Amino acid sequence: QQQVRQSPQSLTVWEGETAILNCSYEDSTFDYFPWYHQFPGESPALLIAIRPVSNKKEDGRFTIFFNKREKKFSLHIADSQPGDSATYFCAARAGNTGKLIFGLGTTLQVQP
Amino acid sequence: GGIITQTPKFLIGQEGQKLTLKCQQNFNHDTMYWYRQDSGKGLRLIYYSITENDLQKGDLSEGYDASREKKSSFSLTVTSAQKNEMAVFLCASSPTGGVYAEQFFGPGTRLTVL
Numbered sequence: 160q161q162q163v164r165q166s167p168q169s170l171t172v173w174e175g176e177t178a179i180l181n182c183s184y185e186d187s188t189f190d191y192f193p194w195y196h197q198f199p200g201e202s203p204a205l206l207i208a209i210r211p212v213s214n215k216k217e218d219g220r221f222t223i224f225f226n227k228r229e230k231k232f233s234l235h236i237a238d239s240q241p242g243d244s245a246t247y248f249c250a251a252r253a254g255n256t257g258k259l260i261f262g263l264g265t266t267l268q269v270q271p
Numbered sequence: 272g273g274i275i276t277q278t279p280k281f282l283i284g285q286e287g288q289k290l291t292l293k294c295q296q297n298f299n300h301d302t303m304y305w306y307r308q309d310s311g312k313g314l315r316l317i318y319y320s321i322t323e324n325d326l327q328k329g330d331l332s333e334g335y336d337a338s339r340e341k342k343s344s345f346s347l348t349v350t351s352a353q354k355n356e357m358a359v360f361l362c363a364s365s366p367t368g369g370v371y372a373e374q375f376f377g378p379g380t381r382l383t384v385l
Binding site (some may be wrong): 164168193204205208248261262 | 372374375377
């Protein structure tokens with residue numbers, strides 16, 4: 160069964176710390192791994208994404224680390240800011256259908 | 272740039288009622304999606320369509336019908352609303368092809384069934 164497991168369910172960090180959000184999967188046909196963020200009352204929006212040919216993707220304070228062998232990927236948010244407080248969803252695209260399979264989300268709270 | 276509009280924004284229905292949600296996009300994207308978002312359960316795919324008149328079932332298609340009338344619009348019908356049901360229905364679109372195929376989401380329709 161195609162699944163993406165995400166942890167933790169909720170995470171609280173202090174301003175300036177690095178927040179680490181984790182995901183894992185089982186299906187080797189997954190070929191694209193995006194992270195979406197969703198602020199309260201808003202819709203999800205793409206934050207950053209990676210393909211399995213790379214093991215790291217950076218965009219400012221946001222970095223994806225990807226481990227193909229262990230089928231795990233994580234989002235690191237450096238120098239966390241209160242404005243980063245949101246729900247973060249990892250996802251994986253099934254290579255055969257193009258469908259995105261979403262994790263259940265991590266609610267991040269950054270305390271000032 | 273483009274935009275996705277969903278109507279209505281709020282939908283209140285009665286148990287057993289047939290309810291229709293509408294989505295329009297002006298990105299000129301080929302693929303459109305309907306997701307259901309429940310608190311604590313992430314986003315679950317109901318239906319998607321890769322082109323006009325195409326329809327593909329997602330993981331949560333039972334109890335729903337969908338219709339891709341034209342490239343820019345995708346409708347979802349709840350065939351029989353369940354009592355005390357509350358969820359947000361999100362429409363999304365993405366271009367076909369290309370490695371990254373980012374999905375863009377609409378603002379959502381919030382359903383409450385009395």
